[in-house]
Amino acid sequence: MARDGQGLEVSNAGAEAIASLDFLRDEWLSFGNRLPEFVAAADKETRCTLLPVMAANLVLSMNSDEGRATAARYLARAKALAKDANAREQAWLATTEAWIGGNIDRCLKIHEDMAAEWPRDLLAGKLGQLHAFNCGDAEALLRIGERLFAANQDNRYVNAMYAFGLEECNRIDEAESVARAALEVDRRDPWAHHAVAHCLEARGRMLEGVAFLEAMSDTWEGCNSFMYTHNWWHLALFLIDLDRTDEALALFDKRVWGVWKEFCEDQINAVSLLARLELRGVDVGNRWADVAQYLKPRLHEHFVPFLDLQYLYGLARAGEQSAVTEMLASLEDKAENAKPFEREAWADCTVPAAHGLAAYAKGDHAEAARLLGQAMPHLSKIGGSIAQRSLFSAIHLDALMKSGWNDAALKILQADDRERPTVPWTKRSLGDVYRRVGRMEQALAAEYQAEQLSRQYARGKAS
CATH class of the missing domain: 1.25.40 (Serine Threonine Protein Phosphatase 5, Tetratricopeptide repeat)
Structure with a gap:
């Protein structure tokens, strides 16, 4: 044989x-x-x-x-x-x-x-x-x-696959070591690039992340649209956390959106990047409308809950209210008829999260905070990576802050800052919430740290 x-x-x-x-x-x-x-x-x-x-x-x-x-x-x-x-x-x-x-x-x-x-x-x-x-x-x-x-163990593809599993189980140092071992065999492995990017993002090592991905980007031209756009998406995440949102928006236009607009993975890269930019105060213009026209055929697909939530949010931000209403009803039907193994993902997380995202897109922040709060304990079940699912956590946090749920927002921000103490935006948000609750000394300290980080990153960009 x-x-x-x-x-x-x-x-x-x-x-x-x-x-x-x-x-x-x-x-x-x-x-x-x-x-x-x-x-x-x-x-x-x-x-x-x-x-x-x-x-x-x-x-x-x-x-x-x-x-x-x-x-x-x-x-x-x-x-x-x-x-x-x-x-x-x-x-x-x-x-x-x-x-x-x-x-x-x-x-x-x-x-x-x-x-x-x-x-x-x-x-x-x-x-x-x-x-x-x-x-x-x-x-x-x-x-x-x-x-x-x-x-x-001699196969660089397997090293990269193993590294990603380690990273998703929060064994970050091991994951980075295994992924870099793959690159010692062949620097062109895009899944190893991807695993290293996840590790650097988890540690808040943004300048290193930009330098690493930019150094590897010459190898992506022969990649399929998912891997090409997704590794550029990871670079954009580092830029956003470095307050270089103008560069991240330029990457959206040049690298993330437009390779294969009909493909679901390209679509969610686009939705996620636009959403993250808006959370940092960036005006993304009419880009939502372009993305939404490719999302409308997907209202009833329901292959992976993680995908559906991003489709829905993209439609909601584009103002496609009739499509959003239809998709919400379809998601409720899916959850009602879900198989036992997937019921938590669809019924306990996706349905409340979808309604919460729709509420957030309309500016109803209190309702968004309430509904997304119901979904958060079940978030890992919907699929996607830790880095990808953080979009929904970020929207939940923004809804909490905008609706005045200061104690809940402060708890999340403090946890985020412990995990990634290098992000200026987190420090600034901490300063804002500390001021709201009258903790002025801590507010001033957080604001000072944010300014120091911003100056450090500006020097790093200049060098």
């Missing part, structure tokens, strides 16, 4: 099928922009079941109704070729069918089992981490990374 480049047996595979699978593995794990070449090969394959199976997973990762329908057709072809499928291939068929059916808990269980049984199947591990990510299960994300790392 033929084996692929990882030494895994592949049923009914000729040399071209093996070459296509190896190409897919490397292109997917390097976030390359040549994946349509694999789809073309899968469309022509008449013997090997893994090619249409992998094509199904590829289009499912687009998180669209069109992708799901296309995946169902690929799965039907794969099943027709599966007479001699081995155990690993049967597992791929089972998880693909579960994904099409929305049974993500089953997908994740199968992928965890695959990581234990076939840790050299790097795409099974990558997809398993994706399902863990979308389920908000950081521990599973890390478990899969650990199993792959134990069997592939």
Whole structure:
């Protein structure tokens, strides 16, 4: 029986099928922009079941109704070729069918089992981490990374995957070390760049983050739109925390929005960046209207709650009230009919958060603070990374401050400042709230620290 480049047996595979699978593995794990070449090969394959199976997973990762329908057709072809499928291939068929059916808990269980049984199947591990990510299960994300790392310590892709799991479990120092080890093998690994960016952001090392990402950005030109726009998005986050919001807005226009406007990941990068800029007082002009026209077809998709909340907020900020009303009703229906494993994500978090975001977009800050406060204890369940979900925490905090809930806002700001004591905006906000509650000495100290940090960063930019 033929084996692929990882030494895994592949049923009914000729040399071209093996070459296509190896190409897919490397292109997917390097976030390359040549994946349509694999789809073309899968469309022509008449013997090997893994090619249409992998094509199904590829289009499912687009998180669209069109992708799901296309995946169902690929799965039907794969099943027709599966007479001699081995155990690993049967597992791929089972998880693909579960994904099409929305049974993500089953997908994740199968992928965890695959990581234990076939840790050299790097795409099974990558997809398993994706399902863990979308389920908000950081521990599973890390478990899969650990199993792959134990069997592939010489592989820079696996280092980056393991590093991301470590970071999402708040093992920041380990994560940075493992990600940088991947870059010692190959500085071009964009997922390792991404993991390092998460670590630097978590520690509030913004100047270092800008320097690091700018130094690596020459390697992103061959990346797909998600990885290209998302790493530039991370650079924009550092710039925002450095009070360089004009540069962050310029990155929105030049690097973050416009590569593939129809793709969900590009859309949420855009929504999140505009929202974060507005939270820092930036006028983003008519950019919401452009983004919103690409969000309107997504009102009833409900693939990942984390995505839906950003779609809704983008529509709300664009003033698309009828679309917001329709999407809120659809989310309530989704929550009412949610499977048991996803009920907390949809019913306990997404529905109140969505109504809270809609209220915030209309300027009803007290209602936004109340509803988002209900959602916050369940936030990790909606999917996304710690850094990405912080958008909703930031909107909640702003709603608290604008509605005069000073004690609650102060508690959050103090915790933020302990974790990242290098952000001028946090210090200024602390000073503002301290003044409101009559703690003038602490207000003056926070304001002084903010000014000192701003001067330090201005010197760092000049040098």
